[in-house]
Amino acid sequence: MNRNRFLQSLGMVSGGLLVARPGLAYSNPEEFSKALSGAVDDKDFWKKVREQFIFPDDYMYFNTGGIGAVPQVVLDMVQKSNIENEEYPKPGHDEARWLQVKKTCAPFFGPTVLPEEVSLVSTATEGINIILNGLMFKPGDEVITTYHEHVALNLPLLNHVNIHGIVVKSIEPDTQSAAANVEAIRKLVTPRTRLIFLSHITTTTGQVLPVAEIGKLAQDMKILFAVDGAQALGAMPMDVKSLGIDFYVASGHKWIVGPKRTGLLYISHEKRDLVHPMTIGAYSEMENDLKKGSLKFRDSGQRYEYGTQNEALFFGLERGAQFIQAIGIEKVYAHDRLLAEKFCDGIAKIPDMELLSPTEEPYRSALITFRHKTKDYMEIANHLTGKKRMRVRVVPEAGLNAVRVSFHVYNQEFEVERLLEEIRKYVG
Ligand SMILES: Cc1ncc(COP(=O)(O)O)c(C=O)c1O
Structure with missing residues (x-):
């Protein structure tokens, strides 16, 4: 089954x-933080957190790991924002406000990650597709992954095998030895290896893969390194920059307790031009001229965002991020x-x-x-x-x-x- x-x-x-849970749940992050600081002990602290759901x-x-639950502050924000957006209908992509959301979320990826390196996407799945489609693979290009990936990665990879003739090589993760996994990956590297793409934490056994060591291997061998962090972002501190990670995707709806249909994508400034934006539209571009045939993309993660948006979801995601940050x-x-x-x-x-x-x-x-x-x-x-x-x-x-x-x-x-x-x- x-x-x-x-x-x-x-x-x-x-x-x-x-x-709603009146009297227990708080509808703004400041009140919630204040309530937490009044906790008498750890038990009381986590009870107060639980009361927000x-x-x-x-x-x-x-x-x-499947779907996170959303606290009252997030529900309230989504509802309020949806109503505001209907009072004076708008397309939902106010650049300055979106940058603020990215500013709030960027520290989850690491202390020096810039808001401009973050894109707001619908799901981790969309982030994965943006990376794989944007790398413009050639037949025979090789990607290394594991046999314990979510279908969110497996399916796009298989699509690239069928459409572009890439070769996918996989390791069976060894749950007893992190070093064995690094070695197994090293053995799969060839001159045709372009990308290593695997989970930070596997969906199957919750194994934290040794991304620092794999990141070093990728850097030494000049291979791109992408990480599926659906199970990690918002669950653990990290620093994608010191881990040698070029691209990182995450769900907004799991550990960051944001609304369903939100996700985050990190693409480092240095590697941005390697990931060509493939699904584009209003807001992706800096300038375009059909007569001249010219198109210039935004010089930020915004180039991967397009079209009318439901911004209430991302304002909710920001509240989820603030909720986790209020706890620490x-x-x-x-x-x-x-x-x-x-x-x-x-x-x-x-x-x-x-x-x-x-x-x-x-x-x-x-x-x-x-x-x-x-x-x-x-x-x-x-x-x-x-x-x-x-x-x-x-x-x-x-x-x-x-x-x-x-x-x-x-x-x-x-x-x-x-x-x-x-x-x-x-x-x-
Ligand atoms: C490792 C991993 N990647 C991706 C996904 C898919 O996430 P989303 O629904 O945000 O695309 C999941 C969902 O469980 C997952 O565990």
């Missing part, structure tokens, strides 16, 4: 009205990892349970994947999500047939204990 059928089988289609108190959400990215990372480690400790004590996430702790993330030797993964997931209101995700990808849980800001320590307890009862 695939993922969609799994959700359908659980009847997880909501038709409810928007439910509208899903019911008895629902435990362990699927940020270091604190978010420490919290999410603490919960993940507690979960791993508990899983390790359950007989016949296999942890598929890396054994090397620095390469584990807030996504943990496990399976049982005899109990079917679908049944475990159905039990937790359908019967116990603990939303987890199945991982049929790469033949893993496993269950994945993700921990983020709305999760609390007691939820990890409850989750482990349910798993123990079910498999025991």
Whole structure:
């Protein structure tokens, strides 16, 4: 059974009205920051964070890796902005205001990333397509990736194999050794290798790939390096510049708790001209003249943006970014990892349970994947999500047939204990 059928089988289609949580949720980031600074201890702090989300108190959400949840401040901003945009209808691409959104989001990529190096896109998938289409591959060009990528990367790569005759070479990620992965990639490099494109954190096992070492390898061998950071941006501190990354894509709707249909794309200033803008229109260009046949693109990430936009979504994304920044990215990372480690400790004590996430702790993330030797993964997931209101995700990808849980800001320590307890009862 695939993922969609799994959700359908659980009847997880909501038709409810928007439910605000007056008195608990804050509709502006300053009030939220003030409330957090008044927390008496860690437990109180994370409880206050949880109160900003509208899903019911008895629902435990362990699927940020799939789709993140959105706090009240984001919902309010999207709603307010949508209404304002209809009072005096506009096309939704106010350049100065968009630059402000990029300014807020740029620090997620690293301290010296410029707003002009960031593009606002619809999804991580769109960012991936912008990079691959823009590199104008020639037949025989080689791309190195892994067998644990999301379809968001696999499908565009396969399209390029079929249309442009590129060659894709993949490694099977070794979850026991980061060094082995770097070596496996090195062995695939040939004079035709143009690009290494892989996940920062894999969607399958939550493995943090050694991007610093791979970035160095790419720089030494003069190969372009692109990273799919859908599972990493907003979940961990990073600096794409010191990691040797040329291009980085992320979803806005997962770890940055922004609205669905938002994404972020980083293309370094130095490498911008290597990524030709292929889907373009109003706002992409500096000047154009059909009579003279001339076209000049914006000298910024704006060249990859085009046409009428729903800016409410990106103002919502900005609020999501501010929400994570009010907590602090270091604190978010420490919290999410603490919960993940507690979960791993508990899983390790359950007989016949296999942890598929890396054994090397620095390469584990807030996504943990496990399976049982005899109990079917679908049944475990159905039990937790359908019967116990603990939303987890199945991982049929790469033949893993496993269950994945993700921990983020709305999760609390007691939820990890409850989750482990349910798993123990079910498999025991
Ligand atoms: C590693 C990875 N890349 C890309 C995506 C797709 O993200 P989006 O829906 O923003 O395109 C996902 C979604 O789960 C993912 O896990």
